Each structure stands twice: as C-alpha cells, then as structure tokens.
Amino acid sequence: MASVDQTQLFEFLCRMGDNTLVLGHRVSEWCGHAPVLEEDIALANTALDLIGQTQMWLGYAGDVEGKGRTADDLAMLRDVWDFRNVLLVEQPNGDFGQTMMRQFLFDAWHLAMLKALTASSNEQIAAIAAKSVKEVQYHVERSGDTVIGLGDGTSESHKRMQDALNLLWPYVGEMFVADAVDDAMAQAGIAPDLASLRAEFDAHVGGVLAEATLTIPDGKFTHKGGKSGFQHSEHLGHLLTQMQWLQRAYPGATW
Template structure:
C-alpha cells in the first residue's frame, strides 16, 4: 500500500477519534444547568470539557497530517454531516437522564479499553494523546458505571427507565468494534488495537455493571446499526451541527 494511501487512512482514523469526542461533548454541553443535582450538573460539564480537550488533540494531529492549513475550528465547524466520522451512538438524543447515562456508559467502557490499548500504539503522537487522556477516561468510566448501578438498582421507576434506555441504545455499540478497511490498516500498522480483545473486555465490564445494577443485558450478538464511520448518519446529527456550527456558518471567520 502506498504511503499516500496510508496517510489518508490515518487521517480518517484521527478524525473518527476527534469526531466521537466532539459530538458527545456537544451533547453533554446541552445539559449544563439541567442536571438532576448540582454536583451532577457540574460533573456532566466537566466530562464535556474533558472530551473537548481530547477533540483538540486529535484534530490538531489530523490538521498537521493533512497539511492543508485547516485548523481545529475548521474541522469542527466547517464540515457537513456527511464529512463527519463519529459513530451513531454518540449522536443519539440525550433523552431522559437514564438515556444520557446509558449512552455515556457504553461509550466510556469502549473508550477506556481503547485508550488503554493506544498507550501501546506504534505512533508516538497517538501514545501522547492517550497518555494525556487516560486519567480523564478512567474517571469517566468509574463515574458512569457507578451511576448506572444507582439508577438500575434504585427505585422501580429508575430501574424501568434505565432498562428501557439499555434496550434502546444497545444496537449502537457494535459499530465501535465493526472494523473496516481504515481500522484494519491502522491495526496492521500497529497504530490502533485489534477489535476482538477490546470487544471481549467491553462485554465483560458491561456485564459486571449491569449485573450489579440488576439490569438485563441484551444479547451480544444482537443486530447493530452502522454507518457513522463512513459518513452515513442519523437525522440527529444534522440538528446537533445546526446548533453547534451556527455562528461560523452565519458569520464566516467570526472571532471573539
């Protein structure tokens, strides 16, 4: 494979990481001032800021690799939905608090094991990003897992809402482990980790937390949605971008 082709695939890979973090950060930022308790409201905002910081690192590397003079802001605010490579999971609506936390927990579980594996990447810049992110990602997983247990093993109402959220969001996590040609190339180059061991760790941890939360875990072999990594998204992403990108779209080049 040519070096140019590998650079294109690495760029796509870097954008996928940044797009996941950006869109989930934007989703959580909408909840500022709406948390069920003051401490939780602040925690949601802090997670959003952590993810935004990680976005900047991925986009910064992507912009350098691309070499076309685009900035982090260009990548965030001047790409249309079809150009984003986030998975469908992160663009699902906030819904009620159980929906928000189940979405977060599923993402956090994948993110934690993925970042742990990326500490062994053959790309020094990827290792650097993972090393700077791993403490945040570890906290995110510990926090969301604890909240899933509290919601699932709480009142009858919180249990029912959390189980409903699990059932609704379960078909979206599979895309995280559904590797395509870009993922395969990155695995072959040692940049990214293989899917199978990560998937096993993901299912083991999710199973442990769901058992403690008295939640029924759907089948790991259930049908899964896909498309986000190749730019085919749900209708939700368009609304997210319309809000997030409004200023730059309405006033090109605007600065504070």
C-alpha cells in the same frame, strides 16, 4: 512503525476526534438542566474533557492532512456526511438515565481503546491517549456507578435504565466493526484490532449491568455506517445546526 497511508491516518484521527466532539456537545446540553447541581457540574466537566480531547485529535488530523485546516475548521466547517463518529454518541440525551447509559457504554469502549492506543507505534497518538486515558478512567467509574445506582434503585429508575439499555444496546456493535481504515491502522501498529477490545468491554459492561440488575437485550448489532460517513441519523444534523451556527453565520469571526 510500518508505513501508513496518510489519508487513512487522517480518517482514523477524525473518527477519534468526532466521537469526542459529538458526545462532548451532547453532554454539554445538560449544562443548567441537570437534576441536581452536583450532576450539572460533573456533566459539564465531562463535556470539557471530551472537547479537550477533540482539540488534540482533530488538531493532529489537520497536521496530517496538510491542507492548513485547524481543529476548529474540522469541527465547525464540515457538513454532516463528513463526520466519522459512531452512531451511539449522536443519540439524543433523552432523560438523565438515557444520557448516563449512553455515556457508560461509550466510556467502556473508549477506555479500552485509549489503553491500547498508549502503546501505539505513532508517538503522537500514544501521547494523546496517555493524557486522555486518565480523564476517561474517571468518566467510566462515574458513569458506571450512576448506572448501578439508578438500575438498582427504585422501580421507576430501574425501568428507565432498562429502557435506556434496550434503546442504546443495538448501537454498541458498530464500535467493534472494522473496515479498511481500521485494518490499516492495526497492521501498522497504530491502533488495536477493534475486535480484540470486545472481551474487555463485555467483561466490564457485563459486571456493571449485573450489579445494576439490568438485562442485556437479545439480538445483535443492527445499526451501522456512522464512522464511514453514511447513514448518520437526523440527530447529527440537528446537533451540528446548533454547534456550528455561530461560525456559519459569521464565517471567520474572531474575538
């Protein structure tokens, strides 16, 4: 494995962990509110999977940083500008269709990313990816099936899914835009070239959306900056207010 700057490795690990943390919290907001019991349970399980993955990514990030911070510290004690998630995952749940479209678009990227990471030159990253990819394979199958069912369902469900796609598609491009950290990870064999994931993503997503009778909007990626710590939407600030309230109200509290 080529040598890599530990600060850049820490940054990469935070990106992976923040994606799953923020989306996991978003999905957990459906607990007790989903349209049917089966969906309530399925969404809660998806959220638990994502938070479990967060524990591994941010736990390793804390080890790499070497400042004694734990996964809990990184999740609960950073402020909004220190988060490195892509903007897609922090978008509000909206209705059930919007939640599932957001989930599917992220799942399709996440699966491609994790599959590539199983071959990482970093053994710990490869091990985390190998464990996570099994869960995400299920996530993407379920979210894809739901997108198809709703998109090719009633006129109302079709309209809602098309509206959700129109709203969320502009956030997709950020997941494939590399910066210096991504380039360093690729050069060290730790992570794939992000652009190399696009063909698999497009083929997967395009097939599902076609079966769902949904049309990919015209236009290219227009939102950027989340993973670099800039231009996070106000949505993340509101989310962190909820997620971090207990730890900030009672610092260092234990059970």
